[in-house]
Amino acid sequence: MTRLKLDGFTGLLLLTVALTSILPCRGSAASVFAVLTKAAIVLLFFMHGAKLSRDAVLAGLGAWRLHLLVLAATFGLFPLLGLGIARIPASVLDPDIAQGMVFLSILPSTVQSSIALTAIAGGNVAAAVCSASLSNILGVFVTPALAAVMLPHTTGAGQGGFLAAVTDIATTLLLPFLAGHMSRRWTAHFVHRHKALLMRLDRGSILLVVYTAFSAAVVEGLWQRITAADLVAILVLDALLLAVVLFVTTRVARLFGFARADEIVVVFCGSKKSLASGVPMAAALFPVSLVGTMVLPLMFFHQLQLLVCAVLARRYAERTAESAAAGAPVPEAA
Known part of the structure; x- marks a missing residue:
């Protein structure tokens, strides 16, 4: 049962949603929170860039087949499954939930x-x-481009929305990320010494974005549209989506003859979806009133992927330890 325990951050996310449902920000307060949220996102991605080790990136660049497989799962397999979910009739699945998926x-x-x-x-x-x-x-x-193709009515692509969304995401996420990475000469030591503080900042920024997004959704009647049955549907679809991707990435990695160490990378990097990137991207891509609905499946998936992959990670570690104890060689990574 300890494996089914919610991580602390998921608990904070749930508390934030509950607080937003009771006390959403409105009017001038919403405008203030929108500015604070933008600043928090910029700072969040600046710190992400500052934490990224250039040596580690260069060390891993040689495994190009592995990276292509991860990208194929992330931006190929996942979207194909998403298109399948989008074809579920509206009488079975709420269209807003389908768009969120x-x-x-x-x-x-x-x-x-x-x-x-x-x-x-x-x-x-x-x-x-x-x-x-x-x-x-x-x-x-890639995400805004796929959104323009797969969610054109929601994003407003075709009326200049796509270019505006890409520009917003680039200036809010990419430029701060690159600036943070370029600043490592001056910030790396600080980042290394204050990992715990930066983790709180990281999570605090996401909670602020979630509060602002859900405030607008609650004001627009989110909980009048989303029922308990809808929440169950999200959980079931998230579980099926994760199960299919984990199965496919594992089988394909083995089919291609990857070493166990590289198979692990394909499985864990290819099956994840980023809450830290997803919530800010939703804020840039969609109308404010839709952001809360769009990120609901992502919030469920966030906890589910951590729970399931933590169990898988322990099993991989146990198998490696058993192979070492039995004297069997473990293939080296690429």
Whole structure:
């Protein structure tokens, strides 16, 4: 049962949604929170860039086949499954939820949890750093492009919305990320010494974005549109989506003959979706009143991927330990 325990951040997310449902920000307060949210997102991605080790990225660049497979899962397999979900009739699945599931499917991979789980499982950490970071950087351009094709009515693409969304995401996410990475000469030591503080800042920024987004959704009648049955449908669809991707990435990695350390990277980086990138992207891509609905599937998926992949990471680690104890060689990573 300890494996089913919610992580602390998920608890804070749920509390934030509950607080927003009771006390959403309105009027001039909403304008103030919108400015604060923008500043928090910029700072968040600046720190993400400052934390990224250039040496680790360069060390993992050689495993190009691995990175292509991760990107294929993130921006190929996931969106195809999202299109399948979008074809579910409106009489069976609420169209807003279907759109949220599609948005989930086109997001980039996580960075921190993918690397952490790869390390726990005994995988190729350098390749995980490179692959997850590459996914996030490409996501700044790929996610809006996929949204323009798969969610044209929601994003307003075709009326200049796509270009505006890409510009907003690039200036809010990509430029601060690159600036943070370029500042490592001066900030790396501070980042290394204050990891706990920066994690609080990271999570606090996401909570602020969630509060602002859900405030607008609640004011527009979110909980009059979304029922308990809808929440169950989201959980079931998230679980099926994660199960299919985990199965496919594992089988394909083995079919291609990847070493176990590289298979771990494909499985963990290829099956994740980033809450830290997804919530700010939703704020840039969609009308304020829709952001809360669009990120609901992502919030469920966030907890589910952590729970399931933590169990998988432990199993990978146990298998590696058993192979070492039995004297069986463990293939080296690329």
